[in-house]
Amino acid sequence: MKILILGSGVIGTTSAYFLAKEGHEVTVVDRQNNVALETSHANAGQLSYVMSSPWAAPGIPIKALKWTFSKHPPLVINPYFDIKKIKFIYQMLKNCNHKSYMINKTRMLRISNYSKQCLNELESETNIDYEQRKKGLLQVLRTDKQIAETRKDIAVLDKFKVKYNILDIDGCIAKEPGLRHVKDKIAGGLYFGGDQTGNCFLFTNELQKKCIEMGVKFEFGVNIEKLNLKNKEISGIETDRGELTSDKYLVTLGSYSPQLLSPIGINIPVYPVKGYSVTLPIVNEEDAPQSTLLDETYKVAITRLGDKVRVAGTAELTGHNLDLREKSRATIRHSFGDLFPLAADMKSDDEFWTGLRPMTPDGPPIIGKTPYPNLYLNTGHGTLGWTMSAGSGKLIADIISNNEPKISLEGIEMSRYLPAN
Numbered sequence: 028m029k030i031l032i033l034g035s036g037v038i039g040t041t042s043a044y045f046l047a048k049e050g051h052e053v054t055v056v057d058r059q060n061n062v063a064l065e066t067s068h069a070n071a072g073q074l075s076y077v078m079s080s081p082w083a084a085p086g087i088p089i090k091a092l093k094w095t096f097s098k099h100p101p102l103v104i105n106p107y108f109d110i111k112k113i114k115f116i117y118q119m120l121k122n123c124n125h126k127s128y129m130i131n132k133t134r135m136l137r138i139s140n141y142s143k144q145c146l147n148e149l150e151s152e153t154n155i156d157y158e159q160r161k162k163g164l165l166q167v168l169r170t171d172k173q174i175a176e177t178r179k180d181i182a183v184l185d186k187f188k189v190k191y192n193i194l195d196i197d198g199c200i201a202k203e204p205g206l207r208h209v210k211d212k213i214a215g216g217l218y219f220g221g222d223q224t225g226n227c228f229l230f231t232n233e234l235q236k237k238c239i240e241m242g243v244k245f246e247f248g249v250n251i252e253k254l255n256l257k258n259k260e261i262s263g264i265e266t267d268r269g270e271l272t273s274d275k276y277l278v279t280l281g282s283y284s285p286q287l288l289s290p291i292g293i294n295i296p297v298y299p300v301k302g303y304s305v306t307l308p309i310v311n312e313e314d315a316p317q318s319t320l321l322d323e324t325y326k327v328a329i330t331r332l333g334d335k336v337r338v339a340g341t342a343e344l345t346g347h348n349l350d351l352r353e354k355s356r357a358t359i360r361h362s363f364g365d366l367f368p369l370a371a372d373m374k375s376d377d378e379f380w381t382g383l384r385p386m387t388p389d390g391p392p393i394i395g396k397t398p399y400p401n402l403y404l405n406t407g408h409g410t411l412g413w414t415m416s417a418g419s420g421k422l423i424a425d426i427i428s429n430n431e432p433k434i435s436l437e438g439i440e441m442s443r444y445l446p447a448n
């Protein structure tokens with residue numbers, strides 16, 4: 028069967044790999060001139076299985092209010108009027124209660140844990156190198172108040188059988204020796220040994236090579252403008268290079284998915300939540316991060332990727348705007364320089380980047396069928412698209428191929444947003 032994949036980010040490319048494995052004739056189209064040049068380009072690199080949690084959590088509305096007065100706010104809501112943004116915030120607030128949080132977290136953990144298994148299998152099948160490290164994730168707590176708050180969250184971790192270690196200052200330094208210079212700035216940490224790291228851009232590029240070997244075609248520099256309909260099915264996609272046709276169509280356009288889908292009556296609540304990263308070369312190996320850390324104070328992720336460090340964070344609600352905001356760069360650099368003062372040359376230039384997380388208000392992605400029998404979705408992965416990519420690719424390949432999915436689709440399909448009958 029011919030399958031046309033719209034979008035060659037990490038989600039489109041993993042989908043292509045698993046669909047090609049099922050024996051389909053796969054073509055991937057994208058407006059860029061290579062894979063992973065938009066949100067999948069320079070993310071934080073965390074493969075954070077156990078930390079897969081919705082942002083919509085109890086207590087977030089109060090925290091969000093406090094952040095507006097902070098010097099280095101992790102959340103920035105641009106004040107211009109945008110009905111889509113208001114709708115997204117409203118739907119997110121509706122999920123900021125214990126019951127919804129537990130439901131959404133369960134759904135996210137289901138797809139993340141499956142993804143870990145699928146990535147391990149993919150890795151042993153392909154042998155690809157993507158600067159992967161399997162050394163866990165350290166959540167750095169800087170104050171006693173954060174430790175007390177974290178103790179409350181531990182009940183949730185226990186409920187989901189997540190393995191963790193509570194570390195004191197020396198325990199944190201044992202995991203990340205570079206922290207020994209800032210003993211007075213940390214209070215302790217939570218360590219998740221099962222989490223991993225890797226370079227998402229490198230992974231997607233290496234996987235693309237495997238896909239090409241398997242017969243997948245990539246067509247770049249193609250701007251997709253519209254989905255054409257005939258007899259209640261997709262008859263083709265209109266592009267700036269003319270119409271492209273196929274038997275089945277899979278939308279993996281990240282934050283741009285709703286723009287293409289809403290004209291044909293599919294309204295999915297995916298909103299672009301902007302984030303930033305800086306990438307710096309390591310100058311002192313013994314003072315550098317060894318794996319990945321989450322600085323709880325600034326909500327900044329710090330990840331070692333090869334001989335560089337990637338530091339990423341901030342959530343900005345500002346539509347599809349891709350301007351680089353200097354204040355966010357300052358926040359990210361501050362968090363890193365404060366914890367690892369000797370790892371990199373902080374006076375040197377960094378690679379400053381921004382990307383739009385395709386967020387759903389409840390947290391889980393949207394994977395599966397649509398009301399059109401030959402149109403499928405694999406989108407809305409928000410903050411965790413890299414973590415969830417392998418599992419999402421395998422899941423959609425099974426759905427399209429009419430195989431029994433290996434995990435339940437409950438709460439992952441778009442049907443969760445349709446009004447109950």
Ligand SMILES: Cc1cc2nc3c(=O)[nH]c(=O)nc-3n(C[C@H](O)[C@H](O)[C@H](O)COP(=O)(O)OP(=O)(O)OC[C@H]3O[C@@H](n4cnc5c(N)ncnc54)[C@H](O)[C@@H]3O)c2cc1C
Binds near residue numbers: 072280
């Ligand atoms: C700062 C930051 C840090 C992050 N850190 C992590 C992390 O540590 N771990 C993690 O798991 N996730 C992380 N994420 C999230 C992760 O990067 C995303 O969820 C993931 O990259 C989304 O992949 P995607 O393939 O859906 O979207 P994209 O990578 O954006 O791919 C969509 C593709 O569609 C193409 N496209 C869109 N519109 C059109 C059109 N009209 N015509 C043709 N082509 C089109 C684009 O060119 C693009 O290639 C982070 C995100 C950000 C912003």
